[in-house]
Amino acid sequence: MQPTFADFSASPVNASNAGIRYRHCHEASSHLVMGADASTELDFEVDGQERIAEVTLKVTALVSKLGRSPGYAPVDVLVNGKALVQGFTVPGGGDLPQDNVFAVPGALLRPGTNTLEIRTAADARSMLWLHRVTLDSVYERGRSERAMAAEAARDTVFVYTTERRPPFTSSWRPGPRLLFHVDRGEQSLPAQLGWRGQDGAESAISFQSNMSDFHGHHRAADGTLAEFRGRVVERGPFPEGTEGVRVHRFLTEEGWGGGWHTSGELRLLVEDGSGRPVERVTWRDQRGNSGVAALRIAAGCPGAAADAPDVTEGARVVEVSDEYEEAGEVAENLLRDSRAKWLAGECEATVEFAFDRPTALTGYTLTSANDFPDRDPRDWTLSGSQDGNHWTELDSRTDESFTGRFESRRFRMGAATGAFSRYRLDITGNGGADEIQLSGVRFAGVAADHFSGYYQRYNEGPIGYRGTAVVSPDDSAERERNARLGAELEEAARSLAEAARSVGRLADLFRGR
Incomplete structure (x- = not known):
C-alpha cells in the first residue's frame, strides 16, 4: 500500500495518495476546522494485487474548548460507507492534538478507489480541529508518517x-x-x-x-x-x-x-x-x-591581510619526493625552528604538507639553506587540496632568487585561496645544480571556521x-541542488512505474473479458 496521508497543518494541504473533499469545513493556519454536521472525505487507492489484512488509521485531532470546560464534538469514521467507529470523542480537552489510532479490517477495503470519511455529529457544540490523517498497512506502520515528515523536511x-x-x-x-x-x-x-x-x-x-x-x-x-x-x-x-x-x-x-x-x-x-x-x-x-x-x-579575509598570523604550527610533512636521510637533511626540518635543511638529490622536487584542519593561506615564507646557492629554488608552484588527490594551483613563481644564506623571503598570495587541508610545493627549477635545498618553510593565514x-x-x-x-560552499550548494533534483526524478520514476503497472493490470482485465 502506498504511503497515504493528508497533512492539514501544511499550507497548502500536503497529501499523498489522497484526494480530499470538504463539507462545512475551513482551513486554519495549522489545522482543518470542522463544525457541526461537517465531513472530510479522503479518496485513496489500493492496489488490486495486494492482499491487505488490516490497515492502521491514525487521526490526529483535538476538540476546541467550551470556555473552561472540555468541548463536545463526537465523530463518526466510515470506510467505503461502512461505520468503523461511531460517536467517538477525541480526548484532551482542547489543549494538545491527540493521536487516535484505529484498526481498519481489510474486508472493508476494495481494489481501486476507497473512501475514508470523518464526520462530526449534528449536535456538536464545539469545533473539531483536524491536523493529520495517515493510513498504512499494519505491516508497514509509520510508513506514511515518515514519508510525510520527509516531504515537509525538504523546506528547511x-x-x-x-x-x-x-x-x-x-x-x-x-x-x-x-x-x-x-x-x-x-x-x-x-x-x-x-x-x-x-x-x-x-x-x-x-x-x-x-x-x-x-x-x-x-x-x-x-x-x-x-x-x-x-x-x-x-x-x-x-x-x-x-x-x-x-x-x-x-x-x-x-x-x-x-x-x-x-x-x-x-x-x-x-x-x-x-x-x-x-x-x-x-x-x-x-x-x-x-x-x-x-x-x-575565523577573523579577517583570506588574501587581504599582510600581517596574518603564522599558522605553521598546525602543519606537518606528509609526502616528499626525495630527501637525504643519511645526513638527517629531511623534509621535516623545513617546519623546525633551526638551521637544519632539507636536501633532495634531484633538480626538481616536491614536498606536501597537511594541516590539522582546513586553513586559508595569505602567504608563505621560504628560507634558503647554508651553502651552494645554485641549489636554491628558482621556479615553483604552490597548490592546495582537500583530499590529497584533486589539486588547485594557488601561486606560481619563476626566476626567483635568494641574495644570501639563511635568507627568508615572504611571498603573498595573489587572491583569497579558500581553505585547504593540504598544500603542495612543487619546485620545478633551481640555479643549475643537480640538487634542491631549503632550510625552512613558514605559512601565514587563518584557520577555517570550525x-x-x-x-x-x-x-x-x-x-x-x-x-x-x-x-567550496558554491560547489556544495550545486551538489545540494543536484541531489534534490535527483530525488525528485527518482520519485517521478516511481510514480511512472506505478502508473505503468496500473495500466498493465487494466490491459490484462480487458484482455480477460
Whole structure:
C-alpha cells in the first residue's frame, strides 16, 4: 500500500495518495476546522494485487474548548460507507492534538478507489480541529508518517516576522525578521532552536509542529529580557532564500568508541537582525535528537591581510619526493625552528604538507639553506587540496632568487585561496645544480571556521561532535541542488512505474473479458 496521508497543518494541504473533499469545513493556519454536521472525505487507492489484512488509521485531532470546560464534538469514521467507529470523542480537552489510532479490517477495503470519511455529529457544540490523517498497512506502520515528515523536511529555509514584549506587559512590538536554516541531512525539522550572538545577546524559541509559529524569549546584550514570538512568512528548500547571507557549512565528525567518525555535513544559518555573527547554536529536532555547536569563526579575509598570523604550527610533512636521510637533511626540518635543511638529490622536487584542519593561506615564507646557492629554488608552484588527490594551483613563481644564506623571503598570495587541508610545493627549477635545498618553510593565514559541541540522538547518550568548514560552499550548494533534483526524478520514476503497472493490470482485465 502506498504511503497515504493528508497533512492539514501544511499550507497548502500536503497529501499523498489522497484526494480530499470538504463539507462545512475551513482551513486554519495549522489545522482543518470542522463544525457541526461537517465531513472530510479522503479518496485513496489500493492496489488490486495486494492482499491487505488490516490497515492502521491514525487521526490526529483535538476538540476546541467550551470556555473552561472540555468541548463536545463526537465523530463518526466510515470506510467505503461502512461505520468503523461511531460517536467517538477525541480526548484532551482542547489543549494538545491527540493521536487516535484505529484498526481498519481489510474486508472493508476494495481494489481501486476507497473512501475514508470523518464526520462530526449534528449536535456538536464545539469545533473539531483536524491536523493529520495517515493510513498504512499494519505491516508497514509509520510508513506514511515518515514519508510525510520527509516531504515537509525538504523546506528547511525559514523566514519569520517577529514581535517582542517586555515581561509583565501586554503590548507587542515589531521586531526584526528571523531567517534560519539548520540541517544535518536527517530530514527532520527543528522543534526548538537557541542561539547566542557574539555581542552576548541570546534567544531560545519553540515551534509549532508545522513550523507556522514560534514562541520563546530574547535577552539583549545589555541583559534586557523580552517575550519573543513569530509567524512564518516564507519557507523553501536550501539554498533558496540564502542569497547574500553567510551559511556556515561544516564537514563533521562524531566522537564515540574512543575515536572520531565522519558524520556528514552540518549547515547553520541564523540571521536575527542584530548584525552580529552567532557564536553558539543549539537545537532539538522533531524526532527528539538534539545538538550544540559552539562556533569559532575565523577573523579577517583570506588574501587581504599582510600581517596574518603564522599558522605553521598546525602543519606537518606528509609526502616528499626525495630527501637525504643519511645526513638527517629531511623534509621535516623545513617546519623546525633551526638551521637544519632539507636536501633532495634531484633538480626538481616536491614536498606536501597537511594541516590539522582546513586553513586559508595569505602567504608563505621560504628560507634558503647554508651553502651552494645554485641549489636554491628558482621556479615553483604552490597548490592546495582537500583530499590529497584533486589539486588547485594557488601561486606560481619563476626566476626567483635568494641574495644570501639563511635568507627568508615572504611571498603573498595573489587572491583569497579558500581553505585547504593540504598544500603542495612543487619546485620545478633551481640555479643549475643537480640538487634542491631549503632550510625552512613558514605559512601565514587563518584557520577555517570550525565548531565543537555534542550531539544526542533520541533515547541515547550524548557523543562528541565537531566540524570544519566546507572548502567550496558554491560547489556544495550545486551538489545540494543536484541531489534534490535527483530525488525528485527518482520519485517521478516511481510514480511512472506505478502508473505503468496500473495500466498493465487494466490491459490484462480487458484482455480477460
